[in-house]
Amino acid sequence: xxxxxxxxxxxxxxxxxxxxxxxxxxxxxxxxxxxxxxxxxxxxxxxxxxxxxxxxxxxxxxxxxxxxxxxxxxxxxxxxxxxxxxxxxxxxxxxxxxxxxxxxxx
Amino acid sequence: xxxxxxxxxxxxxxxxxxxxxxxxxxxxxxxxxxxxxxxxxxxxxxxxxxxxxxxxxxxxxxxxxxxxxxxxxxxxxxxxxxxxxxxxxxxxxxxxxxxxxxxxxxxxxxxxxxxxxxxxxxxx
Numbered sequence: 001x002x003x004x005x006x007x008x009x010x011x012x013x014x015x016x017x018x019x020x021x022x023x024x025x026x027x028x029x030x031x032x033x034x035x036x037x038x039x040x041x042x043x044x045x046x047x048x049x050x051x052x053x054x055x056x057x058x059x060x061x062x063x064x065x066x067x068x069x070x071x072x073x074x075x076x077x078x079x080x081x082x083x084x085x086x087x088x089x090x091x092x093x094x095x096x097x098x099x100x101x102x103x104x105x106x
Numbered sequence: 107x108x109x110x111x112x113x114x115x116x117x118x119x120x121x122x123x124x125x126x127x128x129x130x131x132x133x134x135x136x137x138x139x140x141x142x143x144x145x146x147x148x149x150x151x152x153x154x155x156x157x158x159x160x161x162x163x164x165x166x167x168x169x170x171x172x173x174x175x176x177x178x179x180x181x182x183x184x185x186x187x188x189x190x191x192x193x194x195x196x197x198x199x200x201x202x203x204x205x206x207x208x209x210x211x212x213x214x215x216x217x218x219x220x221x222x223x224x225x226x227x228x229x230x
Contacts, residue, residue, distance in 0.1 A: 089213075095153040
């Protein structure tokens, strides 16, 4: 079965750029979305169809997807961005989530 | 505004069934499929299944397909997930979420609105 692999944790200092990867076989041939989840909250869509930002999501969030890797990039990371992040794609007629990455803003 | 409001927390004994509701408002209910996703404590998001609200067609995860049933009541703009024969491994937060393709292909779809979650605890 298809799998999406993310690093368990990423750390960044405030104001720097954070990059969170999501890997899967030929992932670049699929569409990827990204969700932010803070403790005790429901997931929030931050990137969809690889590169698009929903209304209300800050411009510092961006996405790419090529080859076997999709990447969520947060430029000028702020303390409020500390959260778990999940990638998501569509495979075999089902939604599939990545393993999740905890972003720590030091 | 779009809202998905779920029913309250449940405590179940092993072997029982649990049914959770998700009431939608702020959009045309029949236009968008609804999906169910669960998250065990400290674990990743796990997709459970979906229902096409218009025709009632469903599709379930291979892992849960023998125990999960998703239904909807269009007059009440509410979807339901029913999980049978629950065990400790089913203790989790359960979410409903609206599926949107923004007019594109299904494989480009995403979950744009989520319910607040329903905690299900399985304990003897």
